[in-house]
Amino acid sequence: METSYHTFFVVLLPMKVYPGQRAGGIEADMMAANELNAHLFLQTDPKDICKNIQILLGGFETQTGEQWLAFRNDGKYSAADYAKVASDKISKDSLLGEQNIWNPFEQEQKVKRRRYFVIRLLQGVMKGLAYMHDHERLHQSLGPASVVLNTIVEKDAAYLVPRLRDLAFSVDLRNSIPEESSGALSEGLWRRASSASAFSPMEKRAFGIADDIYGAGLLFAYLAFIPFCETGIMDALSLQRLLENTFQLDLEAAREYCLADDRLLEAVKFLDLDGRSGWQLLQAMLNPDFRKRPVAEAVLNHQFMNAAVL
Numbered sequence: 001m002e003t004s005y006h007t008f009f010v011v012l013l014p015m016k017v018y019p020g021q022r023a024g025g026i027e028a029d030m031m032a033a034n035e036l037n038a039h040l041f042l043q044t045d046p047k048d049i050c051k052n053i054q055i056l057l058g059g060f061e062t063q064t065g066e067q068w069l070a071f072r073n074d075g076k077y078s079a080a081d082y083a084k085v086a087s088d089k090i091s092k093d094s095l096l097g098e099q100n101i102w103n104p105f106e107q108e109q110k111v112k113r114r115r116y117f118v119i120r121l122l123q124g125v126m127k128g129l130a131y132m133h134d135h136e137r138l139h140q141s142l143g144p145a146s147v148v149l150n151t152i153v154e155k156d157a158a159y160l161v162p163r164l165r166d167l168a169f170s171v172d173l174r175n176s177i178p179e180e181s182s183g184a185l186s187e188g189l190w191r192r193a194s195s196a197s198a199f200s201p202m203e204k205r206a207f208g209i210a211d212d213i214y215g216a217g218l219l220f221a222y223l224a225f226i227p228f229c230e231t232g233i234m235d236a237l238s239l240q241r242l243l244e245n246t247f248q249l250d251l252e253a254a255r256e257y258c259l260a261d262d263r264l265l266e267a268v269k270f271l272d273l274d275g276r277s278g279w280q281l282l283q284a285m286l287n288p289d290f291r292k293r294p295v296a297e298a299v300l301n302h303q304f305m306n307a308a309v310l
Contacts, residue, residue, distance in 0.1 A: 013057065013070045014148075020065025030185055031168035032059075032067035038170035039069075042135060052128030054148055054165040074163055075151070079121060079223065080144035082152040086114060086227035094230055110154075115270055115307075117157040118223050121149070123305055124162030129216055130296035132164070138171040138208045139164060140189060142215040144222055144236060171208060178204040196290055210290035213299070217285030218243075224278060228266040243286065251283040277304035 018032035039056035043049060055072040062068065125147055132139055139146075146166035151159060171178075171186045178201055179190050189208060193199075198207035218240055225234050247254040255271070258264040271278030281304045287293050299305065 013073055014076070016069045016071070018067040018069075020062075020067075027184070029065075029067065030183065032069070034170060034185055035069060035166075035168040036067075038137060038167040038172075041172070042132065042137065050128060050131040051161060052124045052163055053131065054163045071165070074161070075148045077149045077152045078145050079125075079147040079149060079162070079219070082117075082121070082149060083144060083223065083226040084231075085152055086154075087229060087231045087233075090229065091231040111266065113154040113157065114227060115273070117154040117160065118227060118270070119305060119307065120157050120160045121147070121162050121223060122220060123300065124160065125164065125216065125219065126296050126300045126305070128162070128164040129212060130300060132170075133209050133212070133296055136173040138173060138189075138212050139167065139215070140169040140171055140186070140208075140212065141166050142212060142219055144219060144226075147219075173205050173208060176201060178208070198290070207290050209295065210293040213285050213293045213296065214290070216296070216299070217282060217293075220282055220285060224271050224282070225264065225267040228270055229263060233263045249283075249286050249288050251279050251286070255279055273307045274303050277302070277307065281305070 016035075018028045021029055036056070036059055039054075042053055043056065049055070054074065057070045057072055059067065059069045125142075129139060129142070142164070146164060148163045148165050150161050150163075169185050171189060178193075179186075189211060190204065192211065193204045193207040196207055198204050218236075221239055221243060222236050225239055226236070242257075243249060243251070243254055247257070255268060255276075258268050271282065281299065281302045284292070284294050284302075285299065294302070
């Protein structure tokens with residue numbers, strides 16, 4: 001009797017689930033639909049796919065109303081995961097003390113590799129954001145968890161490809177009446193726009209783009225500090241409060257404060273590259289006046305983003 005064999009390949013895909021209306025209410029359905037539509041729009045032209053945005057493969061709805069989205073498996077780590085691993089390594093090295101610094105050259109190379117990795121990560125984030133803005137889309141939920149990485153090994157930084165994800169709050173700017181874009185999901189954005197005296201459609205569009213840049217600035221600050229500090233020294237919320245509340249977005253004053261704390265010294269040195277260009281870029285991205293914030297392309301072309309760190 002002849003037996004035939006069939007080979008099956010099982011590929012695990014990153015899945016995202018939104019609860020049905022019974023559990024998550026109508027907002028969950030809106031978020032799922034918005035994320036689906038955002039990806040479909042950004043993936044419309046197969047010849048113009050941005051490698052720095054996660055690829056949606058498809059979606060389905062269960063009988064209980066759950067909305068499932070399936071993405072291409074381009075990595076299982078987030079920028080938050082990387083920052084935690086890097087921070088944990090610093091804590092471990094600190095515990096080992098002098099035993100771990102027998103080779104000063106290797107220690108110096110380790111710092112350089114980390115700087116290069118973070119800059120590469122930021123470049124990928126800004127390329128993805130620039131692509132979205134060029135295609136009249138806002139991200140609106142940019143943060144450490146919304147960036148997926150194909151590697152967190154710093155020696156492999158040359159092969160690092162960061163990709164933006166979590167587009168549930170993405171806003172379509174093509175509508176001549178911005179408030180009608182994304183419905184209730186974008187209400188907070190347009191309220192902030194009105195508070196900033198952005199009333200016309202063009203002003204609101206500019207505010208939306210600048211709001212994304214502000215979010216990218218907070219992510220920049222996170223990646224400039226957390227991977228360069230021991231575990232527990234700084235977290236995203238504490239850092240944001242420090243910059244926004246304590247120093248009222250005065251980055252020069254924030255630098256002086258951080259300079260006095262040895263635990264933050266490596267982060268200060270990182271932002272001090274090329275004549276404090278990191279602080280200058282961060283100040284521009286977090287400028288209280290949205291009209292003075294740079295666009296994503298300008299951020300990419302800034303000297304800090306092209307600093308020679310190796």
